[in-house]
Amino acid sequence: MAAYLVRRLGQAVFVLLLVSFLVFMGVYAIGDPVQMLVPPDATAAEVERARVALGLDRPILVQYWLYLRGLFQGDLGTSFVYNQPTIDLVLQRLPATVELGLAAFVMSLIIGLPLGLIAGYRAGSVADDGIVNGSIFAYSLPNFWQGLLLILLFAVQLRWFPSGGRGETGTFLGIETSLVTASGWSHIFLPALNLALFNAAMVIRLTRAQVQAAMNSEYVRYARAKGVPEGRILMRHAFRNVLIPLVTVLGLELGNLLAYGIITETVFNWPGMGQLLINSINVVDRPVIVGYLLIVVAMFVVINLLVDITYTLLDPRIRLGGKPA
Amino acid sequence: MLSVENLVTGITAKGTPIVRGVSFDVQPGQILGVVGESGSGKSMMAYSLIGLLPRGIAIAGGRVIFDGQDLTAMPVAQLRRLRGDRIAMIFQDPMVALNPVLTIGEQMIEAVLAHRRVTRQQARARCIAVLGRVGIPSPEERMASYPHEFSGGMRQRVVIAIAFLNDPALIIADEATTALDVTIQSQIIAEIQSLAAETGTAILWITHDLSLLSGFADHVMVMYAGQVVETAPADRIFAAPRHPYTAALMEAVPVPGRTRLANLPGVPPALDALPAGCAFAPRCPRVQPLCREQAPPVTDGARCHFPLEVTP
Amino acid sequence: MRNAILSLRHAPFALFCLALFLLIVVAALLAPWIAPQNPYDNAVVDFFDSNLPPGSPAGMGGMTYWLGTDALGRDLWSAILYGLRITLTVAATASMLALVIGVLAGLVSAYAGGWVDAVIMRLVDILLGFPTILVALTIMALAGAGTGNLILALVVAQWPYYARTARSAALVEIGQDYIEAARCLELPHWRIILRHLLPNSISPIMVVLTLQLAHAVAIEASLSFLGLGTSIERPSLGLLIANGSREILSGHTWALIYPGLALAALIFTVNVFGDRIRRALNPQEA
Numbered sequence: 001m002a003a004y005l006v007r008r009l010g011q012a013v014f015v016l017l018l019v020s021f022l023v024f025m026g027v028y029a030i031g032d033p034v035q036m037l038v039p040p041d042a043t044a045a046e047v048e049r050a051r052v053a054l055g056l057d058r059p060i061l062v063q064y065w066l067y068l069r070g071l072f073q074g075d076l077g078t079s080f081v082y083n084q085p086t087i088d089l090v091l092q093r094l095p096a097t098v099e100l101g102l103a104a105f106v107m108s109l110i111i112g113l114p115l116g117l118i119a120g121y122r123a124g125s126v127a128d129d130g131i132v133n134g135s136i137f138a139y140s141l142p143n144f145w146q147g148l149l150l151i152l153l154f155a156v157q158l159r160w161f162p163s164g165g166r167g168e169t170g171t172f173l174g175i176e177t178s179l180v181t182a183s184g185w186s187h188i189f190l191p192a193l194n195l196a197l198f199n200a201a202m203v204i205r206l207t208r209a210q211v212q213a214a215m216n217s218e219y220v221r222y223a224r225a226k227g228v229p230e231g232r233i234l235m236r237h238a239f240r241n242v243l244i245p246l247v248t249v250l251g252l253e254l255g256n257l258l259a260y261g262i263i264t265e266t267v268f269n270w271p272g273m274g275q276l277l278i279n280s281i282n283v284v285d286r287p288v289i290v291g292y293l294l295i296v297v298a299m300f301v302v303i304n305l306l307v308d309i310t311y312t313l314l315d316p317r318i319r320l321g322g323k324p325a
Numbered sequence: 326m327l328s329v330e331n332l333v334t335g336i337t338a339k340g341t342p343i344v345r346g347v348s349f350d351v352q353p354g355q356i357l358g359v360v361g362e363s364g365s366g367k368s369m370m371a372y373s374l375i376g377l378l379p380r381g382i383a384i385a386g387g388r389v390i391f392d393g394q395d396l397t398a399m400p401v402a403q404l405r406r407l408r409g410d411r412i413a414m415i416f417q418d419p420m421v422a423l424n425p426v427l428t429i430g431e432q433m434i435e436a437v438l439a440h441r442r443v444t445r446q447q448a449r450a451r452c453i454a455v456l457g458r459v460g461i462p463s464p465e466e467r468m469a470s471y472p473h474e475f476s477g478g479m480r481q482r483v484v485i486a487i488a489f490l491n492d493p494a495l496i497i498a499d500e501a502t503t504a505l506d507v508t509i510q511s512q513i514i515a516e517i518q519s520l521a522a523e524t525g526t527a528i529l530w531i532t533h534d535l536s537l538l539s540g541f542a543d544h545v546m547v548m549y550a551g552q553v554v555e556t557a558p559a560d561r562i563f564a565a566p567r568h569p570y571t572a573a574l575m576e577a578v579p580v581p582g583r584t585r586l587a588n589l590p591g592v593p594p595a596l597d598a599l600p601a602g603c604a605f606a607p608r609c610p611r612v613q614p615l616c617r618e619q620a621p622p623v624t625d626g627a628r629c630h631f632p633l634e635v636t637p
Numbered sequence: 638m639r640n641a642i643l644s645l646r647h648a649p650f651a652l653f654c655l656a657l658f659l660l661i662v663v664a665a666l667l668a669p670w671i672a673p674q675n676p677y678d679n680a681v682v683d684f685f686d687s688n689l690p691p692g693s694p695a696g697m698g699g700m701t702y703w704l705g706t707d708a709l710g711r712d713l714w715s716a717i718l719y720g721l722r723i724t725l726t727v728a729a730t731a732s733m734l735a736l737v738i739g740v741l742a743g744l745v746s747a748y749a750g751g752w753v754d755a756v757i758m759r760l761v762d763i764l765l766g767f768p769t770i771l772v773a774l775t776i777m778a779l780a781g782a783g784t785g786n787l788i789l790a791l792v793v794a795q796w797p798y799y800a801r802t803a804r805s806a807a808l809v810e811i812g813q814d815y816i817e818a819a820r821c822l823e824l825p826h827w828r829i830i831l832r833h834l835l836p837n838s839i840s841p842i843m844v845v846l847t848l849q850l851a852h853a854v855a856i857e858a859s860l861s862f863l864g865l866g867t868s869i870e871r872p873s874l875g876l877l878i879a880n881g882s883r884e885i886l887s888g889h890t891w892a893l894i895y896p897g898l899a900l901a902a903l904i905f906t907v908n909v910f911g912d913r914i915r916r917a918l919n920p921q922e923a
Contacts, residue, residue: 015763023779136912140905142855142875144862145897148882152890163886222422224377226436226487227409236435240426259768263859267882278863281778289778296771304766314426 008308012301019297020071023290024064076294077287081280086291090273096166097272099177100264101257103188104195108253112200116207121234123212132208135201143260147194147267154190161190164269191268195260199253206249207242214238244314251307255300326527327351327374327495332387334366334373341597343382344370345551351495356521356528358542358559360535360574364593366551367531371497373397374529375412376404392494410440413488417500419480423472429483430468436490455486459516478509485513489520496521497529502537514541535574539563547571550593550604555627567627569611603630651913658906661899665721672715673700677871688889705891707880713892716877717899723873724900727784727866728853731791736846738792739799744834746800747807748826758804761797769794773856777865787866791853802845806838840918847911851904858900874900 042050058066070076076086119131155163167183169176178184214220215238223233262274269275273292280288327350334344344366351357361367372378374389374396389396391412396404408414416422423432430452437448449468456464459482472480481502488496498517502510518541521528530542538545538559545563546556547570555568566572573589591608594600600607606616611631621630664671686693691705691713704713746757764772776790810816810833819829860866861875872880874896881892 015766018763023775136908137905140851140855140908141901142858142878142897142904144859144875145878145893145900148878148885148893149897152885152893156885218416218418218421219424221377222414222416223424223432223435224405225375225408225414225416227405227407227439228435229405229439232435232439237424237427240424244426255771256768259771259774262774263770263863266863277774277778282864293775293778297767300767 004312005309008305012305016298016301017068020068020294021064023293023297024067071294076291079280079285079288081283081285081288086287087295089276089288090292090295093271093273093276095176096178096270097258097261097265097274099179100188100191100195100270100272101254101261103179103192104199104257104261104264105250105253107192107196108199108203111196112203113207115200116204117211117234117239119204120208120211121215121238123208123215128208131204135204138197139201141197143194143198144263144267146197147191147264150190150194151268162187163190164267166271191264191270194267195257195264198260199256202249202253202256203246206246210242210245211238214241244311247310247314248307251303251310254303258296258299326353326392327529328390329374330388330390332370332373332389333385334369334378334382335385337381337383339597342385343551343596344373346387347548347551347553348387349546349553349556351527351529353494353527354521354525355544356518356530356542358538358545359529359531359548360533360538360545361548362533362593364596365548366596367548368499370548371414371499371529371531374497375408375414376401377408377414406440409436409493410491411493412495412497413491413493415484415488415496415498415501418504419484420472420477420504422484423480425472427471428468429470429472429475433468433483433487433490436487440491451490452486455490456483458520459483459486459489461486478505478513481505481509481513482516485517485520489524489526492524493526495527495529497531499531500533501530503532503534510537535571547574550599551596552604552628554605554629557626565633567625567632568605568629569609569633570605571627572633573610603628648913651910654906654909657902658910661721661903661906662725664718665725668715668718668722672712672718674712674715676711676716676719688884688892690889691891704895705889707877707892708884713895716872717874717896720872720874720877720896721899721903723784723867723871724854724857724875724903727787727791727857727873728850731788731795731857732846732850732853734788735792735795735849736799736842739796740803740835740838740842742796743800743803744807744830744838747804747811748830748834754804757800761800764794764797765801769852770856770859773860774863774865777860782865782868784867787857787860790860791856794856795849795853798845798849799842802841803838806841807834810834810837844911844915844918847907847914851907851911854900854904854907 074087076090078085079089082089115131115135119128122128151163154160165187167178167185167187168181169178169184170181171177178188211234215234220233220237223237228237258274261272262277264270265272265274266278273296277289277292279285280292329350330348332344332347333342335342347366347370349357359367359370369378369382373384376396376399378384384397387397391407396407399407423429430449433452433456434445434448437443437451438445441448443451453464453468456467461467461479461482467475472483475483481504485501488498501517502513505513514537517528520526530538532538535545535547542559544556545559547554547562547568549570555562555566555571557567562571563575566575589608594604594607600617602618603609603612603616603621606612609616613631615630619630621628624632669675686706687708689706693705694701700712704717707713707716742757742761746754772794773790776793777786780786780789816829816833819833857866857873858875858878861873862879864879866875867873877896878893878900881889881894881896884890884892
């Protein structure tokens with residue numbers, strides 16, 4: 001187990017380094033980085049001074065090394081637009097993004113797990129058909145359009161929820177969050193639903209397939225032969241086996257929440273990291289774009305690592321050094 | 326105690342029969358051996374008894390009387406309370422029957438709690454006692470183990486312990502020792518025999534290996550193509566089989582890695598294309614023209630037009 | 638593959654979706670001939686007709702705006718047909734390039750083995766570790782908007798799916814005797830790869846193609862919606878929706894709903910059809 005962890009951590013560090021290298025090369029291959037890093041109205045002398053100050057007159061590998069060293073010190077450059085360190089800008093926006101992702105995550109489970117359980121338990125029934133086709137439909141609706149329809153229906157027509165923005169925030173355990181105010185809840189509901197519907201389709205598919213396989217398994221038949229009540233068979237025997245692959249998919253889902261969150265934040269004008277990225281792209285604020293990408297990649301690597309570890313902890317066959325059957 | 330009357334089970338959609346009118350009785354404490362090749366309908370017969378048939382297969386006729394009640398007419402909830410309590414089952418392969426991600430303890434305790442109003446602690450104590458009885462060393466610690474941490478023989482002992490947990494009146498064992506090697510097989514059979522004698526539990530022992538039943542079963546029932554072709558007390562059937570199929574089974578020397586019978590060419594007939602007359606006729610060494618035309622009557626426990634002579 | 642297509646006969650809904658998909662493709666191809674207006678021709682588009690509801694007559698006469706007009710006065714029905722054309726062109730071009738690159742990489746990876754395989758597959762694994770949309774978005778963020786970059790982004794994001802599938806299909810064949818025989822005969826490597834390995838990976842690749850094509854359409858639309866896609870003068874469906882969404886609070890819903898419906902229909906029909914083929918090819922997964 002310890003050896004596994006070390007190996008897995010090594011892989012994570014490798015991916016981070018590789019991506020940072022690619023992004024570095026990507027940014028520096030496209031144009032003169034000095035032109036991107038100095039204000040557009042700089043004079044030739046100022047450009048030259050910046051080039052030396054930034055170390056850009058040195059060999060490319062040395063530059064990469066300096067850049068890496070900056071990364072380890074949390075230095076991701078400074079935004080031209082806000083004139084603030086990139087890292088601060090991104091971190092300020094982090095709570096809003098995390099809170100939206102969390103709300104969507106919980107919502108997708110609330111929607112997806114019961115429907116997946118029903119579809120898998122009654123595989124082949126009318127209810128199952130309806131749930132499966134419904135999930136393909138939900139999966140096919142382009143995320144941003146679905147969000148706009150939600151606004152049209154619930155905010156513009158019915159006026160049940162506001163059409164965008166984040167509501168009042170309060171402080172909970174030292175973290176600023178909108179999940180402690182009524183206005184916060186009403187603002188987060190639609191964007192969270194928008195993000196959740198897409199992922200719920202994935203949760204339904206996986207839960208259904210796993211439950212169906214489990215219900216046809218020999219151990220469920222054996223549990224029935226022992227006289228174990230159906231409710232316990234479904235929740236303990238079948239569901240426990242669903243849980244393990246589900247963790248992998250939930251990890252994927254967390255990733256999707258981060259990625260599709262960019263779109264949802266734009267649609268609902270939600271002041272998170274994703275909206276910051278799109279705004280920065282529109283005004284070509286390169287340091288913020290690069291900083292954002294690196295932070296998101298780092299988050300991904302950490303999520304993938306945590307998923308693998310949880311997976312290992314949940315399955316006794318792997319946990320105890322055996323091979324999964 | 327258990328009385329099966331003319332049980333018919335088949336594939337619902339096509340109406341293909343799998344079990345074709347099987348009748349037998351089991352007395353308290355009796356060990357009844359059921360023998361047949363794979364596809365003879367012996368397993369489906371067993372699953373019919375306790376209502377655990379796979380989807381698409383259902384009982385089409387007959388009665389299963391257990392303790393004076395007809396199980397085929399019993400509501401599902403009531404049947405559920407019977408399973409694992411009064412009638413327990415041992416499956417062929419404990420590796421797939423035990424849930425790989427739950428501990429042995431949990432899988433045992435749930436079997437007690439499904440039927441007894443006792444505390445978790447009491448259920449646990451009962452499980453540990455039975456595990457010890459079937460020869461699991463340090464049972465208390467093993468309760469926290471997962472199935473894959475046991476050897477094949479130990480896993481089968483766990484499954485046997487689960488069967489005996491609630492002192493059932495009847496245990497149905499479907500190829501319970503087939504997955505084990507021969508020495509462990511005989512050990513486990515000896516243990517089941519002594520446990521059954523101790524608790525007065527009757528056993529319905531299903532196997533494809535007739536030799537296993539000698540010295541173990543009280544009574545033997547031979548199945549072929551969904552029917553009982555011969556039934557007799559064990560000592561009688563081993564001394565002098567009357568049906569040619571039983572005789573063939575008896576002469577068959579089990580060859581490792583081969584499921585076909587060495588001295589009996591061919592395979593059992595497809596159930597949706599049964600021959601007219603005797604189902605065994607196409608493979609029977611003693612076949613006569615009559616056998617291909619008329620279904621044979623049952624005489625002296627053998628379903629045969631021309632049974633073998635019993636030499637006195 | 639043949640059987641998979643034949644099995645569609647027993648799936649009327651999937652067949653209906655296939656027909657609808659083909660209808661959409663034909664309509665997009667014929668856009669210049671069947672659209673009542675050329676929405677890119679400023680001489681034809683009447684700015685005074687902006688934001689007209691569906692069924693309004695054109696101010697200068699001569700036609701009826703059956704689906705209404707957008708904020709620039711373009712006939713929405715025509716704009717949708719032309720937008721579909723752009724969306725489909727981008728998605729299809731990108732899918733084809735991704736397919737060719739991915740399949741070749743996968744086959745070479747499987748055939749060569751060793752460090753070539755290790756390098757290609759490690760790259761594939763890393764890319765597959767991130768959602769497609771994020772990979773595409775990263776490329777767009779670094780490279781800037783525009784149709785060419787959009788296609789590049791989709792290709793980079795999608796080739797790993799083809800590579801993985803082609804590789805596993807090829808690995809099954811490589812164990813076979815006839816490949817060994819071909820190697821012993823010292824046939825050229827490219828010949829073995831194209832003549833023997835490629836044909837056997839076609840069915841699973843077709844499944845990936847349908848599902849990724851739907852995905853490409855969705856991503857193209859999403860990126861265009863974010864302002865990172867096609868040019869503003871020639872809007873794809875995603876950009877049409879983005880433009881329509883600006884009118885959302887004033888209650889002009891048609892410019893948002895109709896392009897979205899066209900987009901959703903396109904993605905849904907491909908998905909249903911693709912899902913059906915997938916299940917027909919892998920019955921155990923159904």
